[in-house]
Amino acid sequence: MSLVSFSYLFLFLPAVLLVYYLVPRRHLAARNAVLLVFSLGFVFYAEPGSLFTLVFEIVLLYFLGRGIEKSENPRTRKTLFAAGIVLTVGLLCYFKYTAFAVQNWNALFGTSFSWKALASPVGVSFFTFLAVSYLADVYHGRCAAEKNPAALALYISFFPKYTQGPLTRYGAVAPELTARRESWDDAAAGAERIVIGLGKKLLIANACASVANEIFALSAGALTPAKAWIGAFCYAWQIYFDFAGYTDMAIGAGLLFGFHLPENFRDPYMAVSATDFWRRWHITLSQWFRDYVYIPLGGNRRGRARQLLNILIVWLLTGLWHGASWNFLLWGLWFALLLAMEKLWLGKLLERAPRAVGHLYAVFIILLGWVIFRSPDVQTIGTYAAALFGGTAARADDAGYLWLTLRQYGAPLLFAALLSTPLGKTALAALEKTKPGRAVRLVLLLLVLALSLLTLANTSMNAFIYAQF
Amino acid sequence: MKKSKLLLLAFLLVIFLVPALTAAECLLAPSGWSVYENRALASVPEHSLSAVLSGKTADGIESFLKDHLVRRNLWLKAYTALELDVLHSPVVNEVAVTDRALLPEMGVSDYDDSALEEQAAAMAGSLAKIRQATEENGGVFLYVGVPEQRSALRSLYPGWMNSNAAEWDAREAAFSKAMAQAGVPLLLMRPVFDGTGDVLTYYSAVDHHYNLRGAYLTYETVCRTLTDMGVPLTAEKMTVTGLDNPYFGTYSRKLYGLSPIREQLLVGSFADEIPYERWDNGERTDAPMTELPATSAEPVYYTAYMEGDQGETIVKTGREGLPKLLIVGDSFTNALETMIWRNFGEMRSLDYRHYTGESLSDYIKDYQPDVVLVMRDDTSYLSTAGNGGLK
Numbered sequence: 001m002s003l004v005s006f007s008y009l010f011l012f013l014p015a016v017l018l019v020y021y022l023v024p025r026r027h028l029a030a031r032n033a034v035l036l037v038f039s040l041g042f043v044f045y046a047e048p049g050s051l052f053t054l055v056f057e058i059v060l061l062y063f064l065g066r067g068i069e070k071s072e073n074p075r076t077r078k079t080l081f082a083a084g085i086v087l088t089v090g091l092l093c094y095f096k097y098t099a100f101a102v103q104n105w106n107a108l109f110g111t112s113f114s115w116k117a118l119a120s121p122v123g124v125s126f127f128t129f130l131a132v133s134y135l136a137d138v139y140h141g142r143c144a145a146e147k148n149p150a151a152l153a154l155y156i157s158f159f160p161k162y163t164q165g166p167l168t169r170y171g172a173v174a175p176e177l178t179a180r181r182e183s184w185d186d187a188a189a190g191a192e193r194i195v196i197g198l199g200k201k202l203l204i205a206n207a208c209a210s211v212a213n214e215i216f217a218l219s220a221g222a223l224t225p226a227k228a229w230i231g232a233f234c235y236a237w238q239i240y241f242d243f244a245g246y247t248d249m250a251i252g253a254g255l256l257f258g259f260h261l262p263e264n265f266r267d268p269y270m271a272v273s274a275t276d277f278w279r280r281w282h283i284t285l286s287q288w289f290r291d292y293v294y295i296p297l298g299g300n301r302r303g304r305a306r307q308l309l310n311i312l313i314v315w316l317l318t319g320l321w322h323g324a325s326w327n328f329l330l331w332g333l334w335f336a337l338l339l340a341m342e343k344l345w346l347g348k349l350l351e352r353a354p355r356a357v358g359h360l361y362a363v364f365i366i367l368l369g370w371v372i373f374r375s376p377d378v379q380t381i382g383t384y385a386a387a388l389f390g391g392t393a394a395r396a397d398d399a400g401y402l403w404l405t406l407r408q409y410g411a412p413l414l415f416a417a418l419l420s421t422p423l424g425k426t427a428l429a430a431l432e433k434t435k436p437g438r439a440v441r442l443v444l445l446l447l448v449l450a451l452s453l454l455t456l457a458n459t460s461m462n463a464f465i466y467a468q469f
Numbered sequence: 470m471k472k473s474k475l476l477l478l479a480f481l482l483v484i485f486l487v488p489a490l491t492a493a494e495c496l497l498a499p500s501g502w503s504v505y506e507n508r509a510l511a512s513v514p515e516h517s518l519s520a521v522l523s524g525k526t527a528d529g530i531e532s533f534l535k536d537h538l539v540r541r542n543l544w545l546k547a548y549t550a551l552e553l554d555v556l557h558s559p560v561v562n563e564v565a566v567t568d569r570a571l572l573p574e575m576g577v578s579d580y581d582d583s584a585l586e587e588q589a590a591a592m593a594g595s596l597a598k599i600r601q602a603t604e605e606n607g608g609v610f611l612y613v614g615v616p617e618q619r620s621a622l623r624s625l626y627p628g629w630m631n632s633n634a635a636e637w638d639a640r641e642a643a644f645s646k647a648m649a650q651a652g653v654p655l656l657l658m659r660p661v662f663d664g665t666g667d668v669l670t671y672y673s674a675v676d677h678h679y680n681l682r683g684a685y686l687t688y689e690t691v692c693r694t695l696t697d698m699g700v701p702l703t704a705e706k707m708t709v710t711g712l713d714n715p716y717f718g719t720y721s722r723k724l725y726g727l728s729p730i731r732e733q734l735l736v737g738s739f740a741d742e743i744p745y746e747r748w749d750n751g752e753r754t755d756a757p758m759t760e761l762p763a764t765s766a767e768p769v770y771y772t773a774y775m776e777g778d779q780g781e782t783i784v785k786t787g788r789e790g791l792p793k794l795l796i797v798g799d800s801f802t803n804a805l806e807t808m809i810w811r812n813f814g815e816m817r818s819l820d821y822r823h824y825t826g827e828s829l830s831d832y833i834k835d836y837q838p839d840v841v842l843v844m845r846d847d848t849s850y851l852s853t854a855g856n857g858g859l860k
Contacts, residue, residue: 006534007527010488017484045527184474191480192473214576222579400629401577407559438473445476453483454551457535457544458562 001046002463003160003249004201004456012042013253016159020257025182032154032177035257042159043122050121053091058153060087061131065138065145065152081139085132092128095120100324122467123163125321127156129288134170136292143171151177160253164246164466166264167284173259182258190255192445197248199448201464202455204419205241207412208234211405216374218394220383226398228387230405232367235374237416240268242465243282269420272358273350274338274365285321289314307343312336322373327381331372338365490539500537504768505545505722510536546725553727559630562723570625570674571720571730572618575633585643588851593647596843599859600653602830603841608795609698610841612648613691614641615658615801617846618677621668637847644850656694658687659847674730676718678771681709681735684804691805691842692812700792700840702812707737714762714769734769736761743811748783749776750823758807774803780823782806788814792839797821797829798856802844813840822855829859 001008016038023030044051064084071077099117106113134155137143146152155173215223215231247264254261264283271277278286294314300307312333319332342350350358371388375381386392406413418424431437431444501510514520514529521527538544552561559565565572600610619633626632641657648655662668662683671683679687685707692702711733721728736759747754760773775782778800791814796802802818810816817836819829826832833841845856 001527005531006538007531009484010491010534011530014484014488017481047524048522184477188474188477191477195476195480218577218579219581221581222577227577397578397631400631403629404559404631411556442473442475446479449476449479449483451551454544454548457538457541458548 001042002467003246003253004198004464006456007045009456012038012045012159017256028178028180029150031257033150035158036150036154039154039157039159039162043157043162046122046163047119049119050123053095053121053124054127054157055153057088057091057127057131058149058156060084061134061156062146062149062152064135066147068135068138069145077139081135084135088128088131088135092124095124097320097324126161126163126165126167129167129285129292129321130156130170133167133288133292137170143169143174146170146174158254158259160250160259161261164243164250164464165282165284166247166250166262167288168261172262176259180258182256186255186258186260190252193248193252193255195252195445195449195452197245197250197252198452198456200241200245200248200419202245202452202459203448204412204416205238205245206455206459207409208238208241208416211409211413212238212374216380216384220387220392220394222394223384223387223392224394224398225387225390225392227394227401228384228392230402231384232371232388234413236269236367236370237413237420239370239373239465240265240420241416246464246466267420267422269363269366270359270422271362271366272355273342273347273362274335275342275347276358277362277366278335278339285318289318293317304343308340311339311343315339325376326378327372327375330378330381331369334365334369334372487539488534491534491537494539495537503536505542505717505725507717507722507770507772542725546727549725549727553724553729559627564720564723565626565630566724566729567625567627569669569730570618570622570672571718571724571728572622572626573677573720575619575626575631578631578633578636580636580639582639582643585639585851586647589640589643589647590650592644592851592853592857593651593653595859596648596653597651599829599833599841599843602833603838606833606837608833608838608841609695609700610843611654611656611691611694611698613656613658613687613798613842613844614644614850615679615683615687615844615846616662617848618672618679620847621659621662621672621679621683622674625669640850641847654694654698656690658690661686661690673718673732673771675716675721675728675732676771677720678718678801678804680732681737681774681804681807684774684801685709685737685808687805688808691809695840705739705808705811707739707808709735709737711735712762712769713765714767717768717770719771734771734773736773737808739808739811743786743788745784745786745810747785748781749779750781758810771800771803775806775818777803778820778823779818780820781826782816782818784810784816786810786814790814793817793836794840794842795819795833795836795838796842796844797859798842798844799846799849801846802842805844820856821859 001012003009016034019038020031020034023034025031040051040054043054061084064080067080068077068084071080095118099115102113102115105111134143134152138145146155151174155168155170155177161168212231212235215227216235218227244265251261251263262284266280266283268277268281271280294310297310297313298306299310315332315336316329317332318335319328319330322328322331338346350361368385368388371384372381375384387394428441431441501512502508503510511529511532514526514533516526520529549561552558553566560574563574565574596612603610616637620637623632623634623637641659645655645657662671665671665686671679671686673680685704689704692704695702712735714734715726716732716734717726718732721730721732747756749756754776756776758775760776762769762773770777772778784806791812794809794813794816796806796809796816796818797820799820799822802820806816806818817838819832821829827835843856843859849857851857
């Protein structure tokens with residue numbers, strides 16, 4: 001179930017709010033039970049088969065977590081931890097990567113093994129990472145194993161963050177599972193985040209998607225350099241406002257129930273380097289890879305060569321996490337190379353250069369990265385990249401196309417450009433300081449809500465990009 | 470920082486009131502049909518165990534909620550009005566809104582000349598077999614190509630909007646060349662319409678078809694061409710009148726009644742009536758050739774002609790001395806059929822998008838028509854789907 005769907009906004013969310021708040025505040029366990037039942041229902045509604053995998057994983061996680069904590073034998077603890085990692089990650093690999101592996105094996109060795117791929121459970125990439133972090137945190141003593149299986153189940157399956165995050169840590173969420181106080185202020189902030197998220201997705205991301213989808217579908221014969229750049233910019237905005245919109249809605253829904261989910265974005269397109277970009281983009285994923293892969297591999301503590309190898313491993317895994325396909329692997333490799341260069345020499349050069357140079361560099365490499373990410377195969381990456389730099393024989397009709405695009409999508413593209421900077425947040429915060437400002441702010445947000453609902457009623461293109469990962 | 474509770478209140482009102490009012494409307498004033506979209510609205514989702522487990526129920530709930538949203542037309546109209554009148558978007562709901570016509574948005578042209586030539590050769594090859602089957606059974610074969618509205622009215626697109634004219638021309642050139650090489654008689658109507666100097670007189674400004682005048686010009690031209698091919702036919706005189714009813718064309722209905730361009734559906738009448746019997750898809754029917762609305766308020770569609778697309782229509786006049794016609798094609802044949810049947814003792818029409826009986830070659834063998842007309846629009850010349858996959 002998409003957070004931008006009629007089923008969610010007009011059926012699921014009001015139902016869960018109603019039942020949740022019918023339970024008296026003093027019965028937090030019962031309120032949690034309501035959230036758990038609805039969350040499992042959310043997963044079942046999205047894809048019934050996914051529920052079985054999820055429940056299996058929760059049961060596994062519960063017993064392994066308890067086993068690790070109870071055992072005093074380091075060897076047993078280690079075995080249980082390793083078993084947990086192998087099983088959870090194995091499940092992810094089975095669903096997500098087996099077909100890709102078989103396909104490449106066949107291509108490499110000329111064999112003809114066949115593999116009937118099962119549909120990946122909804123949210124498998126996200127709940128696997130939650131499971132790994134939970135087991136690791138319990139194993140390393142960073143948090144206690146959850147004694148209440150229902151609480152653990154709610155942590156894993158909590159519906160706002162289930163399909164696309166943000167990726168949470170058990171230690172951060174656990175206190176709110178056992179003692180939280182829902183407040184009007186939180187609920188008001190939550191509603192505001194949901195409205196802003198709806199606007200980002202429906203009014204900006206979808207408009208950018210219309211342009212990007214058309215351009216990325218063009219053959220080499222029609223892809224001119226101007227169109228290629230427009231497509232790259234529009235996709236960059238699409239994926240940002242799509243994912244940031246979802247995150248706003250997830251954080252907002254969490255606040256309605258008193259949960260404070262972590263932020264995932266910090267104006268990523270204001271970055272001045274690849275390193276800086278990954279501190280601002282999908283922050284919870286970057287932190288996860290840092291804490292559960294990069295640092296355990298040795299991080300930067302074992303010399304420069306090992307650090308570069310660790311960066312390569314982390315970024316190949318980051319690419320693969322997004323999908324079983326060569327373009328994602330290449331995208332990971334692209335950032336591994338950039339980050340390695342920045343560690344070796346480029347970073348110092350950028351630090352000394354004017355900030356604008358860093359911005360230009362970052363925007364350039366991020367756009368190229370998104371071209372790799374968005375292309376369905378390696379050949380398309382080559383064609384598209386060639387078109388960006390003039391290596392195309394495409395018939396040009398760019399002036400008309402540009403004019404049409406501006407007339408049709410000028411407003412959302414302008415907002416995309418402006419809101420990719422801190423301007424939007426700064427303006428909203430400034431408005432909050434005075435009474436007339438607050439009235440203007442309210443009117444603006446109500447307008448966003450009204451326009452979003454009108455758009456929702458009139459379009460069907462509301463799937464989120466990150467829902468497929 | 471403290472946030473305004475008014476937004477929370479508005480948000481809660483929306484998410485609680487919309488489903489409540491939707492449920493009330495579904496119970497008190499249920500609607501199963503969308504006039505503007507000319508389609509049935511989603512029905513109550515299937516909720517058997519297998520449907521639930523397969524996810525069909527979930528999909529059905531989403532469609533149902535979307536289709537039965539309280540005052541749905543108001544939401545759709547408000548969005549359309551915003552795009553049309555406030556934002557002045559050149560394209561609204563995928564329709565390019567120009568001063569004189571509503572046209573489909575064309576996107577960026579993307580085609581390959583050599584691929585078009587290959588497709589054209591293959592298409593002409595399969596049509597040559599149909600011509601051969603027709604002639605072996607004593608008939609005359611003619612392929613009639615009519616421009617679709619977007620192609621006929623290409624000059625009405627603003628200069629900065631792609632009209633796809635180059636692609637339509639490339640398709641037509643490749644197709645004509647291949648048909649000539651395969652020896653298949655081809656009547657292209659685009660030069661005929663262009664030759665009138667006022668294509669908009671013959672084409673709908675709000676629908677993707679020609680209007681009845683365009684169908685009549687096609688009828689006249691087909692009669693002349695068939696006469697030249699040895700089947701003497703004379704087009705009967707027809708009087709054209711317009712209906713006052715609201716006419717919802719393919720594109721005007723996408724604007725939910727807010728189209729800045731209004732048009733009448735044209736109906737034709739002839740000096741004398743010819744008695745006939747008609748069968749649609751094997752069932753005897755008393756349906757007229759043009760269905761007239763019961764009241765002047767009732768919306769009318771292009772489907773008024775021949776009751777819309779039918780898999781197979783048979784019209785018998787009992788005039789044994791006149792030739793037999795078989796006409797094959799998409800919806801463009803419908804308006805033509807309302808007049809051309811009068812020149813034949815029997816007319817049969819097939820639409821392979823819906824007809825699931827025998828192949829065209831076998832049908833010709835059984836029916837033994839004197840004339841076989843295959844008629845397609847120029848955007849479909851090379852398409853092998855539906856009526857493009859004739860065998």
